[in-house]
Amino acid sequence: GQSLEQPSEVTAVEGAIVQINCTYQTSGFYGLSWYQQHDGGAPTFLSYNALDGLEETGRFSSFLSRSDSYGYLLLQELQMKDSASYFCAVRDPQGGKLIFGQGTELSVKP
Amino acid sequence: DVKVTQSSRYLVKRTGEKVFLECVQDMDHENMFWYRQDPGLGLRLIYFSYDVKMKEKGDIPEGYSVSREKKERFSLILESASTNQTSMYLCASRLSLGQNTEAFFGQGTRLTVV
Numbered sequence: 001g002q003s004l005e006q007p008s009e010v011t012a013v014e015g016a017i018v019q020i021n022c023t024y025q026t027s028g029f030y031g032l033s034w035y036q037q038h039d040g041g042a043p044t045f046l047s048y049n050a051l052d053g054l055e056e057t058g059r060f061s062s063f064l065s066r067s068d069s070y071g072y073l074l075l076q077e078l079q080m081k082d083s084a085s086y087f088c089a090v091r092d093p094q095g096g097k098l099i100f101g102q103g104t105e106l107s108v109k110p
Numbered sequence: 111d112v113k114v115t116q117s118s119r120y121l122v123k124r125t126g127e128k129v130f131l132e133c134v135q136d137m138d139h140e141n142m143f144w145y146r147q148d149p150g151l152g153l154r155l156i157y158f159s160y161d162v163k164m165k166e167k168g169d170i171p172e173g174y175s176v177s178r179e180k181k182e183r184f185s186l187i188l189e190s191a192s193t194n195q196t197s198m199y200l201c202a203s204r205l206s207l208g209q210n211t212e213a214f215f216g217q218g219t220r221l222t223v224v
Contacts, residue, residue, distance in 0.1 A: 008150065033212070042114075042200065043153070045212035087153065089213075096141045096160050096206050097168065098213055102152035 002026045004088050004101035011107045012078055020073045020086050020104045028093025032064055032071045035087045037103070043087060046073070075106070083108045113137075116201050116216035123223050129188040131219050133201030140206035142184035143213070144168075144176065147198040156199075159184055160206060191223045 004024045012018040022032065031050035035043040049055055049064035049071060061074040075082055085103045092099060117132035135142065140161050145153040145168075155168030157176040165176050173195060177185040184203075188195055199219045205211040 035213075042215040042217050043202075043213075044215070048212070096204075097155060097158045097166065098143060098202070098204070099155065099169075100145075100153040102150065 002090055002092060002099045004090065004099065006086075006088060006101040006104045008102065009105040009107070011109060013109050014078055014080060016078050017074065017076050018078060018106065020075075020106065022071045022073075022088035022101055024069050024071075024088070024090055024101075026069075026090055026093070029066065030091045030093055032062070033089045033091075033098075034062055034073045035089060035100070037085045037087065039084070046086075078108050080108050080110070082106060114201055114203055114214050114216040116199075116219050118219050119217060121219055121221045123188075123191050123221065125192060125223055127188075127191045127223075129191050129221065129223075131186040131188075131199055131201075131221070133184045133186070133203075133216055134182050135184075135203040135214070136182065137203070137205075137214070138181065139203035139214075140181070141204045141213075142178065143202040143204075144174075144184065144186045145200045145202065146170065147200055147218070153200065156186065191221075193223050195221065196223045197221060 033048045034046040037043040047062040064071045087103045088101045114135045144156045159165045159178040175187045201216040202213040204213040
């Protein structure tokens with residue numbers, strides 16, 4: 001089976017940098033995805049890492065280390081609108097199931 | 111833009127009722143999913159369909175069934191609703207080909223069973 005672990009909540013101040021970690025246990029691995037969900041909204045895709053290293057998209061970056069079964073989402077120059085829940089996800093290698101972590105609630109304070 | 115539409119945003123049903131949650135996507139995606147979201151528990155997979163009439167159980171299928179008669183529509187059925195099925199239900203779809211295909215979610219149905 002697959003399992004993912006993330007911190008339940010993180011707090012940071014506006015303008016700061018925050019890192020949200022995700023460790024996973026899978027029987028196979030097809031990459032790690034990240035999704036953002038604002039309160040009352042639908043989850044939306046942020047990024048995907050299939051290979052080791054850092055992927056940068058504007059203020060957001062995502063990192064993967066396959067040997068450590070570990071990844072993180074890095075948010076820079078935090079803004080109030082970044083307050084949301086962030087989920088890491090993996091695809092089941094034996095089918096198309098998409099399995100999510102429990103989510104990290106990020107609170108950005110002024 | 112991909113659109114995933116769930117039939118109701120809010121629903122209130124009585125214990126024992128049969129409940130249908132409908133989801134429609136307009137991008138010809140093969141894969142469709144039903145998740146349940148509860149505080150502190152994240153997104154838990156109820157059922158997954160990889161093609162028309164094909165389905166697989168997720169992590170929490172008990173008390174639920176699904177139907178996928180057409181590619182664009184995936185229905186979640188609560189045969190006899192119970193209060194512990196009060197939750198937010200999220201439908202999603204994605205292309206099956208390729209590893210890096212994102213899932214697109216509907217806005218969710220908040221179901222209350224009384």
